[in-house]
Amino acid sequence: MTRVIAIESRRGAEDPRAHALGEHVSRALGTPTSARSVRLFATTHQEVSDLELAAFAQGALADPLVDDVEVSALLSPLGAKSYVHLARLPGLTDDEARSAELSWALVRGEPATDGATFFAQELVVFDEALSPATLERLARDVLGNPNVHELSWGPLPFVPVAPKRVSLAAHARVLAVPLPDTDEALVALSKARSLGLSLVELSAIAAHLAEPEVARARAANGLPEAPTDCELEIFAQTWSEHCKHKEFGATIAIDDRERGEARTLRSLFKTCVAGPTREVCATLEARGQGFVVVVFDDNAGIVRVDETKNLTLKVETHNSPSALDPYGGAITGVLGCNRDAVGTGRGGGRLYFNTDVLCFGTPSYAEPLLPGQLHPARVFEGVVAGVRDGGNKSGVPTVNGALVFDDRYAGKPLVFCGSAALVPASVSVDGVSLPAWKKDVRVGDHIVTMGGRVGQDGIHGATFSSSELGEGQSRGVVQVGSPFTQKLVVDLLEEASALGLIAGVNDSGAGGLSSSAGELARLTGGARVDTSLVPLKYPGLRPWEIFVSESQERMTLAVRPEHLAPLLTLAAERGVEARAIGEFTATGQLEVVFGTVPVASLSLAFLHDGVPPLSLSAIVESPRSRPCQLHARSLGPLLLDVLASPNVCSREATVRAYDHEVKGKTVVKPHMGVAGHAPQDAAVLLVDHEGHEGVAVANGICPRYGDLDPYAMAQGAFDEAVRSLVSVGARLPGDARGPFEFFAGCDNFCVPDSVFHPETNPDGREKLGKLVRIAEGLAEMVRAFEVPLVSGKDSMKNDLRAGGRKISVPPTLLVTMVAKVRDVRRVVTSEWKRPGDVVFLVGETHDELGRSIALSVLRDEGGLAPRVRVPETRALYTLMTTAHERRLLASSHDLSDGGLAVALAECCIGAGLGARVHSGADTLPAFSALFSESHARFVVSVPAARADEASALFGDRASRLGEVGGDALEITWRGEHTLRLAVADLARAWQRGPQ
Template sequence: MAQFLVTVRSRLSSAAPHQLYLIDADMDAATIQRFTAELLHDPVVQDAAVSPLGALDDLALPEGAWGIEVAYLPGVTDNEAESIRIGAERLGLPVPHVVRTLRRHLAASPDAQAEAVLREVCNPLVQTAITLRGGADVLAQRAAFYTHLLQTPADTTPHIARVDMLDADDEELLRISREGILALDLEEMRAIQAFFRAEGRQPTDGELETLAQTWSEHCSHKTFKAKVRYRSAGDSSLPADAQRYPALAQLAQPGEVAIDSLIKTFLIKSTNEILASHTDPWVLSVFVDNAGIVAFGPDHEVSIKVETHNHPSALEPFGGANTGVGGVIRDVLGVSAKPIANTDVLCFGPLDLPEADLTSGVLHPRTIASGVVAGVRDYGNKLGIPTVNGAVLYEEGYTANPLVFCGTVGLAPRGSNPHHLQPGDAVVVLGGRTGRDGIHGATFSSVELTHTTAQDVGSAVQIGDPITEKKVLDVLLQARDRGLYSAITDCGAGGLSSAVGEMGAETGVRVILDDVPLKYAGLQPWEIWLSEAQERMVISVPQPHLPELLALCEAEDVEATVIGEFTGDGRLTVLHRGATVVDMAMAFVHDGRPQRQLAAEWAAPAAPAAAPAPADPTQELKRLLAHPNIASKEPIIRTYDHEVGGRTVVKPLVGVERSGPGDAAVLRPLPTSPEGFALASGINPRYGEVDPYWMALAVVDEALRNVVAVGGDPRRAAVLDNFCWGDPRLTDRMAGLVRAVAGCYDAALAYGTPFISGKDSLNNEYRGADGARHAIPPTLLITALAHVPDVAKSVTMDVKEAGNRIYAVGLTKDERLGAHSPAASGLPKVDLATAPALLAALHQAIQAGLVRSCHDLSEGGLAVAAAEMSFAGGLGLALDLAKAPASGPLAGEALLFSESPTRFLVEVRPQDAAAFEAALAGLPAADIGEVTAAGELRIAHGAAPLVQASITELQAAWQGTQVV
């Protein structure tokens, strides 16, 4: 057996990091040289050197120089190392026993700089490093480091612990929860105590961990299912036509309002009311499967899910985002669909935040942003799934708690997702192996972050393996088409305990942990059961189909293992080497959690302070275009593949140079049909800081107008909610959440748009070493999916031809919250009396071919939208805002920068103007100017000029901001 180090250096740049490979294998010198030449380096641009571990090459570092070598911690997924093992096998070379990959960074600079570089290149949660100092004897230091890395975990004696809690008092129960990272409150611990008292025994560690993940906020959504007592002193924001805002009217009652489950009272209820009025059952599955499902054409269905991976991304940005994408892809696989598109919405702290302003234990937003973007890119691109839509926001409130929303859309034959699991069916786990990574992910994501979280739950951080997931995907689609499984779910939060426990909730299940494939030895039984190791799916397989399923997996190089059987006894039974790890009634596991009781107290916010209007509107427009939330995200978008699969019709970047900001993506799933769907999002946390109810209406409106702007049908649109909030146990936070969910109800009913899926991520707060709390802004992401009758009629936001008319559609009010502008006049409020009709009329105009381009008005108002349309199309605009529909006489600055919702700028050919005006008759729409060939944006208010600038300088302002 040989242990050796391969050092690969670039011939192109002496400053490039060295790639190091530690190999433990049965190879002689000649085989090692062949192994290196064929697998580890490219001789055209790299040099390679091989050193036995006992005779390392002499790394001479002069005085003042230093080096850092970084490797993944043992047990952390190393995809490059796994690729080397696979490559060796396919080349007929000896497969190494151990492969470890490292990066070496060298420099000659002060020691203090070495420490700064170490913080940038090594995350101690998933990596380990050695710092080498010039002038020192580094040979022994390196040899010890390498020897440690090549060690493999030793097997340990399995131990099933009994947790002494039957006689524990309340203080002791809370200590058990806290120290075990169970995230269970006192009432829940009392319920567990009472159950096991009745059983007459102490719970095992596996049972307590199973209940903790099943009852976690992440898995059981206990805040959204809680009984809430909401109090306010009335609500002056209720419009005069209160009947259009029924949920707000309910909350506006003085005194206390009792709400039994936010999800049932508002989200599910609104969807049921909408679907009851539909004669065409196009919504196929809501709030029950891993993803929402709608019909697509006569023979297919489209599924969609959006998840969050916030806490993991705060600790390890690349791995957190990477596994977030992988997890939501598996959600769509969990409804037997082929993933065909991804979305990502990212919220970071300011990239220019001074290091001195960082809270203790928090990564800098630059580090988080670059890692998250790389993680999203890595998974989607390698899997061959286009990332087609998203947004990126930068706010101080996200510095300690970044938000990472990952979404996936899937396509499947209609009715191809089976739900007929029967007792006797085999439990089969397939895909990645199980390790210690991800343990306590469900419970850790259900509590606030603190300055010690990284040390307490470092094992919750993971690195994804997209190549393994691609193989799993291919196997499952074949197994689906052959009818080989009777039910399916993904292995996500809570690992096997969640996946198998949920699948067997109605029948019962018996699992043998001995058979679960492990990454390495040394795992305790409860760790095997709870591990959230990635790239795993669980399916139930009727016994007659088992040989064919296993043969398929073997042919596709996917590991598949039978680990148990569904029983019919109504119990969750888990064994390891004959010993009982878990033995509980399914009824208690899934229905035994006491309903949470929460209080909510709403105090109306103070009106925003007015500020003087900008002295120079042209300069203000340039400043807005350069604001990180508005500026071009092309440096991020271009790292993602948005073309792979050949389905993307309207892409994230549009216009003559493919650099303009598209409103929504349009995809054509089937080459045999002209139909497609539009995909877009709405998000505006600054509105949420004033009133989450009106934020909810605004972001639903934004998502819908984005899909309408490209040709989506608002009458065949469905939406998803993702709530990211602070601690719901605080009455003000909970009141804001109640108002946001109520806003979703009123918006859904008004637009006739059902919610088909959702997710909540609560406790997004960071508590520093000084005890100070840092909460994120109340954040609601709405994702809209709308049917496009004919993708050939889709439109984009870039102006097309000089001489065409520009229409302002929608009513402008003096609603400038000051989100991106110093002026402030009021929170934008959706008028539910006109908004649905306006969206429907505009859609009909687009379908009639009357619209050449269309762009929604959002952050920065009409001025920003006009500038974006202009430079995206390479043409100028001449506009007179005195003609724009408005609520009354408004100053020019208000017309320029108002963020009133449900508004568009629309380009129409002169010969279509009359038909367009007829299509929008009775709705606020007016011709305000034309497209010009002058290459300049000119906006006036009657005779008074407001903005005059070349589209070149406006585009330069928009593209000049660092966004990653």
């Protein structure tokens, strides 16, 4: 008999969760349906009575003011007739259950058990007797996910069943995997074992292992001539696109039809990202602005904040996992990026903030779903919940982000998770002050794994993320994050690093120990890992599974022999599992054993530098343009439709799910203004509570312009991030002074499969040509604005192929930027401040309506893509900086999606104040002037007494539009009354969203 603790909100009490659940189910079924959730904890504790379990639950698991608790082996909640039951699949992380186990041990004064004794579940019950088919649909497509949950459904009562555990045959067998002689068999082997290795790569591995010196060494170490299963998995992980970035490092033969020439580009990364950044760093260093500490050389980029602190920055994608399990993919994306931010150098520091930029298909997506495809609305809901819990449950504020909707993201969403940490500049090690940002791993240092245990979850995650999504993906790649475990790990890492106990750290993310230990091994020239010492979730894992599993919340440390005992003692005191599993060597080999059994021995030089280089071909086409139609539609109703469109409407319902104020440092929040509705250009946070210095963070992303001109799209994304920071008061390097006033970026490329294949990817050369132009546009902006890219990532296979169809994302570039703010008391927000202030448009508007929101509402694909006029833009930002320094600006809002009309509306909505706007000399018609999305523009308001001073400063780079006041937005253009809309109507459309 299996007993469960059932916790349900008391009938008659306010239950927001039940209300939201009922709405969710009703939307899915298309008819009003009541639903409520009962939290369950199945337990294996047979030695205690029902009364004891109920008392424990009331004190530790439930809220006695609003919850009812029942302990039973038969459940039939009052008034309900049918149910859906959700239980976590065996082996997946179960944070609620682990918290219950620790609470049980604490309440009873017993040591925490090593195995699972509680199992968290959910019972969703319905007052209606729903049919089996309806319940199955709700279970599989609405409430649960077969990749994550064990699902059941039916009429009540519900009879609990014994929780399932993972049961594997215990063995330490290592298999030799002979490499076939034929090309076809090699390709089949790679596919069968989910290696993701190409024919050329497998051939290179075979040739390397056949070298006489290598063969003799393998025989001496007790290894077979053929590679072992573990060695093939190590190659697959290390050489995966996710880890090695082969396409970004390829030699590309370019048929450039825009320039009318053939040319060759060697490595997009070196030519367009690293090269320009290193040039800029050298310029800044020579000018006394050497704020860059680490660039492209660790888990995160590092910039200087002051004499004692640095800031780490990292943005990662978790696209493929989020397509399979939206919640799990997003939360592990957040937590993994957190580990990168504190897992740099010697590790430690304190997490500062998170960012999230999310790209989905539209919630109203109406195409038939392909096999394995989740509806975009469901993906959206799950990803947002994962981002929420990743930050909220870890105590890290989520302060900046964006939502982008385009049905080309319906196959695979883009989930950009960003993190920053404030880390010490130096650390005392045995009385000697050393740079905290620099790893100091030595031969003889212990390899220590710390944090979560290893299971089969997450195996092949690196290769999975390196390929297009398809039908029947293995659920073994699914991971579920544990904010609870990670909080303990991150806090311990901070404490141990401050005590000088850690020489170097690496996150056990993609590829697990294969990646983290294998990368650290390069610092000494070798490593030896004993997989029999690795803590496991359950027995029976094969050695190769232990080595490449991506089970979450784990860090790999390098620890001096004399520091091992203090570290392990500290970890035990803090409730974190840590264990020494090997040592760093100078053998030139990555060696893996299971006790006395040899598992793998690979040359580090060949493993990390032996991957055959790629040679690709690309076609660069000329930018597209065609005239847009003359639209006679009234501009007032059009503005309301633009405000309600998916890519403009309020994000407040999503943003409010995130805690953006935890830690008490957030000065400029995602929404500000008198009622908290005004969207902001950037977030600003205090560095510490004792001073006034701050850090601003913003992002730029505009993929739709890439349909017309990918070069212009890249420059637009970069400019959007820059101008958002300039808008709040940050200063570009050319306008700043000293080594601590940083302004740095992070680039993230997400593109579809860009490798040409005549059958499976016939337009691959054109897609690669777009990537080339995106990278080249980015490179020009880095040099022109002197903003280094201190970190970044590329994700190359963002496609879904299923049911005979293929859905590919549009080529997408996200630019995230951070900048120092000298005094947070002087930052400027977007909303109007007072009636009578004078409104200016700063910057020039051009007839650039291509892929604008207004034309998309009108279903017009004409127009030119907005482009950045680099010298003029850079000079304009110096004028904006001067205006900030003179404290001229009462408000400032950058122009982006929807153009001037939307920016004016948002300023009005945020303040609850209208504005009277007019233009008598503008050469553009009202439609273009109001809805063009030209870059490098701001709407600012200035106190009336200083309006002439502002006019003198900006000269012909700004135009005086009108003044703040009234309860409506009134626009008169070239003497003609164009529109008048009440602020209440603007707010209603913007907050309502698409219908």
